[in-house]
Amino acid sequence: MNLLNQLQLPSPVQKFEFPDGVGAEINFFIKRDDLIHPHISGNKWRKLKLNLLNAQAKKLDTVLTFGGAFSNHLAATAVACHPQGLKSIGVVRGEEVDLNNPTMKFVQECGMEIFPISREDYKLKTDEGFIQGLHEQFGIFYLVPEGGANFYGLTGCQEIVTENPEDFEKIDLVCCSAGTATTISGILAADLFNFKTLCFSPFKGGAFLKQEIEKHLLFGYWDKEWVEEKLNSVELILDYHFGGFGKIKPELIKFIDWIYTETGIRFDLLYNGKMLFAIYDLCKRGFFKSGQNIMIIHTGGVQGNAGFSNVKL
Numbered sequence: 001m002n003l004l005n006q007l008q009l010p011s012p013v014q015k016f017e018f019p020d021g022v023g024a025e026i027n028f029f030i031k032r033d034d035l036i037h038p039h040i041s042g043n044k045w046r047k048l049k050l051n052l053l054n055a056q057a058k059k060l061d062t063v064l065t066f067g068g069a070f071s072n073h074l075a076a077t078a079v080a081c082h083p084q085g086l087k088s089i090g091v092v093r094g095e096e097v098d099l100n101n102p103t104m105k106f107v108q109e110c111g112m113e114i115f116p117i118s119r120e121d122y123k124l125k126t127d128e129g130f131i132q133g134l135h136e137q138f139g140i141f142y143l144v145p146e147g148g149a150n151f152y153g154l155t156g157c158q159e160i161v162t163e164n165p166e167d168f169e170k171i172d173l174v175c176c177s178a179g180t181a182t183t184i185s186g187i188l189a190a191d192l193f194n195f196k197t198l199c200f201s202p203f204k205g206g207a208f209l210k211q212e213i214e215k216h217l218l219f220g221y222w223d224k225e226w227v228e229e230k231l232n233s234v235e236l237i238l239d240y241h242f243g244g245f246g247k248i249k250p251e252l253i254k255f256i257d258w259i260y261t262e263t264g265i266r267f268d269l270l271y272n273g274k275m276l277f278a279i280y281d282l283c284k285r286g287f288f289k290s291g292q293n294i295m296i297i298h299t300g301g302v303q304g305n306a307g308f309s310n311v312k313l
């Protein structure tokens with residue numbers, strides 16, 4: 001894959017401190033998956049890698065996938081397919097989608113064909129009959145589910161831990177945000193070391209994430225006892241959703257602006273910004289233990305900030 005030459009892998013790990021000294025007694029590290037590639041950022045690359053290899057191994061020249069109007073996954077797929085000589089089709093949620101929003105503009109510039117569908121139809125995205133219909137319309141393609149949430153995506157995410165195991169050797173706690181929970185499930189599936197995991201929900205009512213993790217692990221690894229043990233090592237953090245997925249508040253914007261100004265690290269508003277805000281708040285509440293070694297997974301996604309006009313990042 002010629003694209004591989006442009007990727008910063010393994011992604012770097014760096015020490016992190018909050019600029020005002022909050023949590024100074026805790027050893028924070030950040031795994032900078034946001035630096036893997038400017039556009040194929042973070043966990044989206046991890047989840048696409050084996051899917052694209054698989055498409056090529058099957059000699060398919062078109063990849064079709066699904067996403068919302070500001071989807072990091074669509075952006076990553078569009079950019080990753082192009083240099084591989086793969087055509088990409090993005091089935092987008094909502095017929096009202098503004099095809100000129102920054103993400104939609106960008107993916108089309110990368111050669112992705114955009115196909116908006118109604119929200120009702122979008123719910124059928126895993127339905128066999130619906131997918132058959134897409135084949136009738138677009139011909140033969142390799143299907144990547146929304147968010148790259150399949151076995152290959154899960155397997156790719158194991159590399160967050162396995163590409164440089166020594167980074168995780170002394171880690172007590174891993175912090176990761178979740179959407180489909182494929183990324184965090186991959187981290188668990190890597191099955192290295194005994195760190196605990198905090199799973200941060202960007203959704204209101206994110207308790208379902210535990211079942212999602214269980215589904216991913218059972219589907220891929222089907223040893224019930226092992227899955228149970230892994231699930232017990234996960235704690236959900238549910239209270240920092242800021243009103244729900246895609247919802248933001250001025251204090252969140254202010255917080256990520258502050259972090260960017262003081263540390264130079266950009267955080268997205270949908271996932272990592274909410275997670276880091278939560279970590280900061282949990283520090284103040286004495287949630288973490290002094291001397292704990294904590295790895296924060298930065299899953300990238302900063303491209304999505306362009307969709308919020310009041311954010312300067």
Ligand SMILES: *Cc1c(COP(=O)(O)O)cnc(C)c1O
Pocket residue numbers: 042043044072073147149177178179180181182183184268271272299300301302
């Ligand atoms: C998609 C995405 C996630 C969610 O990853 P899952 O594997 O679906 O849980 C987290 N962070 C960012 C920046 C994302 O774009």
